[in-house]
Amino acid sequence: MTLFYIGVGSNDEAEQNCWQMIQALRQQFGTLLVSSLIQTSADGAVAEERVADYYNAVACFESDVSSALINGWCKQVEDRLGRVRGSLKCRADLDILQVVDDVREVKISTIEEVYYRPLVKQLWNFQMGRPVSVFTGAINLVFETGVKLGDQPRLLPELEFEAV
Known part of the structure; x- marks a missing residue:
């Protein structure tokens, strides 16, 4: 199985959209290791209007699906959440950051x-059993009872659906 590190970002209804992207990843790929969710400035954006800060996280999962198919799936999720490419407002951004066969x-x-580098480093340190960076200003994001993101990486279990 291959390890995929996916960048998750939004600056338009950011908390809700990041939640939806992470839930979509869980539904599609199962158990995820997710970094802290942090606020980053929209550096590099040149505009007369103020550009909202981004919320960013990194999710890691194992899959035997090709990078091309996963990238296509990511773009479909972005479109479903209303991303308008080229806009300064970004509802959903899912990018493949790294694809490796071994965490090393x-x-x-x-x-x-x-x-995204400090967030990938946070996950990598966690996976290697090393001390992890703690992001004291991290956004708390609740998924279900007892499952939330905070200042350290979190293993989010596969979503379970009840039969109807």
């Missing part, structure tokens, strides 16, 4: 989106 192959320095 992760290369944080090659991640183009620098704001």
Whole structure:
């Protein structure tokens, strides 16, 4: 199985949209390891109007599906959540950051989106059994009773659906 590290981001109804993207990943790929959800500035955005800050997290999961299919699925989720490409408002952004066969192959320095690097490093340290960065300003995001994101990585269990 291959490990996928997916960047999750939004700056338009960010908390709700990040929740929906993470839930979609859980539904599609099962158990996820998810970093803290943090607020980052919209650096590089040139506009006359103020651009809202982003909420960003990184999710990691195992899959034997190809990168191309996972990328296509990510773009479908973005579209379903109302992403308008080229807009300064971003409802949903799901990007493949790293694809490796072994956690020891992760290369944080090659991640183009620098704001994701500390989040990937947080997950990598957790996976390697090393001390993890604690993001004291992390956004608490509740999924179901007893399952929430906070200042440290969290293993989110596969979603279970009751038969109707």
